[in-house]
Amino acid sequence: MSKQPLAETPCTRRSPVILVPRSKIPDSTHAELVARSAGRCEFCNVFLYRHPLTGERGNFAEDAHIVAFSERGPRGEEDRPADINNIDNLMLLCRPDHKLIDDNEERYTRPFLELRKREHEARIQRVTEYGPSTQTTVLQLKVKIGSQVVEVDRTETFEALFPRYAVADPHIIDLTGLGDEEPGAFYKLAADLIRRRAALLYEAGSDLERTRHLSVLALAPIPLLVNLGNSLSNKVATDFYQCHRTRPENRWNWYEGAPPARFALRRLRTGTDPAAVGLVLSLSGAIDIGSLPAHVDERFSVYEISPVDAVPSTGLLRQKEDLEAFRAVYRNALAELRRGHPGLKVLHVFPALPAPAAVTCGFDLLPKVDPELRIYDNVKTEGGFVERLSVNAHEQQ
Ligand SMILES: [Zn+2]
Structure with missing residues (x-):
């Protein structure tokens, strides 16, 4: 169940997108996350460096915390990792999916997201392994x-x-x-x-x-x-x-x-x-x-x-x-x-x-x-x- 009152709108939520400046995540960690996910959303698999409709180049990726950067954010009160910016706690997501999983933390639980991340990264590893x-x-x-x-x-x-x-x-x-x-x-x-x-x-x-x-x-x-x-x-x-x-x-x-x-x-x-x-x-x-x-x-x-x-x-x-x-x-x-x-x-x-x-x-x-x-x-x-x-x-x- 959500820890937030149901009446609260997504706009008032303390989403990690707002709370965490991207600079808090080390550049090397961000680069590794993009590499592991092949620049694709780890939820819907869309390629995040090209607009899906127009084909224009751009950076449409967001670094998302599984356990929120803030204790008051989504999944933020769970057994918090020692380093909240550790790559194991990060997913590369498209903006709609980032919002979806942070607005619905009761459905998009930590174990669910960790499994999703693991499966995506394993699949990328598998299909790119052989030259x-x-x-x-x-x-x-x-x-x-x-x-x-x-x-x-x-x-x-x-x-x-x-x-x-x-x-x-x-x-x-x-x-x-x-x-x-x-x-x-x-x-x-x-x-x-x-x-x-x-x-x-x-x-x-x-x-x-x-x-x-x-x-x-x-x-x-x-x-x-x-x-x-x-x-x-x-x-x-x-x-x-x-x-x-x-x-x-x-x-x-x-x-x-x-x-x-x-x-x-x-x-x-x-x-x-x-x-x-x-x-x-x-x-x-x-x-x-x-x-x-x-x-x-x-x-x-x-x-x-x-x-x-x-x-x-x-x-x-x-x-x-x-x-x-x-x-x-x-x-x-x-x-x-x-x-x-x-x-x-x-x-x-x-x-x-x-x-x-x-x-x-x-x-x-x-x-x-x-x-x-x-x-x-x-x-x-x-x-x-x-x-x-x-x-x-x-x-x-
Ligand atoms: Zn997505």
């Missing part, structure tokens, strides 16, 4: 591989990203709802969904606009991964992660410290038609040229990127540097094919790739410069390589 370079936006794909839904464990994501921090829930492109289509239709629908969802990442107001960094943790059939990479913008720094499935924990962490794997491009066959070119990517497994589809005949020149001094295997990419080494060779290979096959419009790609390498195959394509890629998938139940998707088709751009 831009330590934030990231996480992108994941959710797919069925066989009958199993593949999802990425949150703890493993955190471990893989460290010392970056995801600022929001991961963006998950969920393809599991498309699972019952026949394969041709499924790939088209999935590729379309991936493109549309990926485009949303780059729209104004998305958290990627704030973080300026994307982390991709994706497992899916290879053609969809290439499509995913091709749907991402290389204008935003992007990191790619690999799931090391045989590792007992922290499966998405890159290994560190060994010399990077090496890769090289070689020509397996020179074809009769300079515009017919195939590219075999033998990383997670060796691909025999004899296993390519029948229409990839003697007209086709066929090239291969494979590891140097190592056997293709699913555990080949262990470190981030291994992926970077592959990307450099892949980009050079595209340039070499453009030079060696002028007018090359369509490149047929036969991939056996770890997931992040597949994503970068789409990501690293130069629109309008590199050829359209026809991506095949090795499907045992269909007897070998089947064309699944086209990316970087020039008429789409």
Whole structure:
């Protein structure tokens, strides 16, 4: 209950605004209060150094005592702090809220105001703690591989990203709802969904606009991964992660410290038609040229990127540097094919790739410069390589 007679009007109240000249509060304390509150009212969160309606600059902040400077002021008779101007007893407030809480001390009690101050300052601390370079936006794909839904464990994501921090829930492109289509239709629908969802990442107001960094943790059939990479913008720094499935924990962490794997491009066959070119990517497994589809005949020149001094295997990419080494060779290979096959419009790609390498195959394509890629998938139940998707088709751009 109020200690003041109810008839008293706010104008006659001994508000600390009137009683306490601002100079009584040390400049350093005032500065710290503004810093802790981020210059915002600790009651309504309005920014106090710009007029909320006109946008004009100005100082609309008031230093307010929780326990009043005077014993006769609001909450003034409570267990008074030794130093009434201690920062723990001060709130930065807008003028209307200052008046509201001092005119209604029975409602705006000391514990209530102390909690409000604590929560506001903790929130400011939390949202300003991490600089831009330590934030990231996480992108994941959710797919069925066989009958199993593949999802990425949150703890493993955190471990893989460290010392970056995801600022929001991961963006998950969920393809599991498309699972019952026949394969041709499924790939088209999935590729379309991936493109549309990926485009949303780059729209104004998305958290990627704030973080300026994307982390991709994706497992899916290879053609969809290439499509995913091709749907991402290389204008935003992007990191790619690999799931090391045989590792007992922290499966998405890159290994560190060994010399990077090496890769090289070689020509397996020179074809009769300079515009017919195939590219075999033998990383997670060796691909025999004899296993390519029948229409990839003697007209086709066929090239291969494979590891140097190592056997293709699913555990080949262990470190981030291994992926970077592959990307450099892949980009050079595209340039070499453009030079060696002028007018090359369509490149047929036969991939056996770890997931992040597949994503970068789409990501690293130069629109309008590199050829359209026809991506095949090795499907045992269909007897070998089947064309699944086209990316970087020039008429789409
Ligand atoms: Zn306010």
